[in-house]
Amino acid sequence: MLFFVLFAVVMGAAHYYIWKRLVLATTRPGRGRRVGTGVVVFLYLLVMAALATGRLGGSGFGAAVAWPGFLWLAGAFYLALFLGVLEVPRAVLLRVARRRRTRGRPVAVGAAGARASAESAADAAEGAAGSGEPPADGIDERPVDPGRRLFIARSLAVAGGVATAGVVTFGATQALGDPVVKRVPVTLGKLDQRLSGYRIAVVSDIHLGPLLGRAHTERIVRMINEQRVDLVAVVGDLVDGTVAELGEAAAPLRDLVSTHGSFFVTGNHEYYSGAEPWLAELERLGVNPLRNERLAIERAGASFDLAGVNDVNGEGFGDGPDFDRALAGRDPARPVVLLAHQPVQVREAAKRGVDLQLSGHTHGGQMFPFHLAVGLQQPVRSGLATVDGTQVYTSNGAGFWGPPVRVGAAPDITVVELRHKFAGR
Template sequence: MAAAHYYIWKRVVRDTTRPGRGRRVGTVAVVFLLLLVVGALGLQRAGGFGRVVAWPGFLWLAGVFYLTVLLGLLEVPRLVLLRRARRGRVPATVGAPHTTPGVTPDTAVDAGEVPPDPVPEAPEVDEGRRLFLARSLAVAGGVAAAGIVTYGATRALGDPVVKRVPVTLGKLDPRLSGYRIAVVSDIHLGPLLGRSHTERIVRMINEQQVDLVAIVGDLVDGSVEELGEAAAPLRDLVSTHGSFFVTGNHEYYSGAEQWIAEVERLGVNALRNERLTIERAGATFDLAGVNDVNGASFDDAPDFARALDGRDTSTPVVLLAHQPVQVREAAGHGVDLQLSGHTHGGQMFPFHLAVGLQQPVRSGLETIDGTQVYTSNGAGFWGPPVRVGAPPDISVVELRHNFAGR
């Protein structure tokens, strides 16, 4: 953050001003913005004051990212324009008369002395022209960054997109074809998202009239004491076979045991390395859930064997697991479909490119080692209230029988 702010100061403050009051004011402003980001990160769970700092701090965090990227891209035209501005300007020393005392160009040869060639100096850019160029590029980068952040904020804070995802399972009984599971992940209740966010998600899920609701981790960023009221609308979820929950990594930073007790109090069933049977019209499939991989640091590790061993392998199993990377182990236990979140779909382009360094799937439906895994973009956000290229979503996964294979 310090390096990014120094770069922004260099291009937006130092290059665009002359020494004096304006530069001092700009320097103080950049230092203040750096402290604002640090405060947002450090005080996001500090109650009312933390929320006051979080909103501008996290918005500026997104601004820092995009402004740094855009100014970096503008370095190329900046160098080209500066080079062109130097052309045609002749330095004062080029072509100046020989000034060695007592020796003139006409007598130098006769005296056995050859006058040195004048050394040309690099052409300089006129100060006014340099300032105009620096200010133009700073304004261009600032306006573009502000536009991107504003667009991203409207996407992040707006209604999630409802996605309909058909998934064919080879072992699914025809009587279960059309079974619908609402998948929601990464709600991230916290300093920026509260009760109204939960109410909106519950309303949108209930409108889909699904058979089952799966909340696949990262529900909260804070304790039950801080956010219990924000999570309360979960009690209003309506579906044929109920609502289910597995832990994400952020639950372990927020008091996982307390939150598991709280969601169960609200009527949402926590699956902790557990499996149960879902039945409709005499046909069944298994629903299982495993803890997040970060639970290992809190004596609550995922246990695939406990959740999946001993089941009837002639029926399909749908696994709830927060991180897509867990599909590697799930495939070894014969899981047919894994439902995940965690990635936020990258949240802010071009962070999409970094997701693949840790996770096998960024967003959508993929097949990994013979197991299908669906990854939701999530319904909330972490950090900046900004989404670019990865809109929030609630996914309705529809299980389908492979009639063509009968």
């Protein structure tokens, strides 16, 4: 509820700003302004409805509201961003227009000067009514001609709209297209050379729900199977809805093929969607949950430990991560690969000597410039990094949450190849 209220306030402010620049500043009082105001109010309500129905899984009503609502959410964000950037040229153009009008109309004296002052005041009032801007009050500058003010406002509104349409269209093609297949070699000092070349497919944040369904799962399964990997790791946020709503959408996961099977750890969205039923359903589909536990993976007489911990949000549901249970008592000479949804969990993993953590959650930022905010919560936004001596790989995820838009963070499926420290030398 708190998130919903904060979201409503932020989006309300964004839509007010959009209305001010796209409606108030570009129209004169009358029918056009009333229609524009109604459109902005409707779009605001559409965004809020999309958020409210976003957990209705694959229902027809949820999808009918979510598609336009979440697309407009991305549009509203980028439109407000571009209009904010355009405030600079807007201020410059208005200042130039004032100066030109001042030079073109000399200041009069006497009775004529009084009439000119009255005309200027009338112009200022008309300009303010058409743009929402207060009239200029400088002694040496007259107000901008209302017609020129409207022209500037409309030109910048068009520029902002075109830029927004371009970015959102590009972002939608990225989000809805095939994930990028990345290949990431990771050297583990303890890895037996007989395990060098072991390949793990990492996929996270699939986010089945009102916008992504069975076809999305089928594509991911096909792409993973084409890689012919040794093991599949699904590191959380598979669903945004219940088993009853999305069980059919998740069903193709039963077709995943690998040498040592498929494994799963919870993400925060599993707890919002009913973690226990989903864990049972995934086990039925042959995707093995690792709930604060580990097992040995063996090949050619050599082995490493594969462990998994619950997401940190599980703490609020009595099902939080337990690193000691998952990692205590293991052979420290054998490397351990940990599945954990959030990169921030690497800090606890490092204390226990984990060699490699595989994570998701961040979406790589999903939409620029949100990339910049990820670092406030997570130690790694995307890719391979080392935190407190432990390597952690963070996937961008194969789906999206909210807007079906990705800008600067293409969806991915990653094939992590474990390598012995002397491999290739």
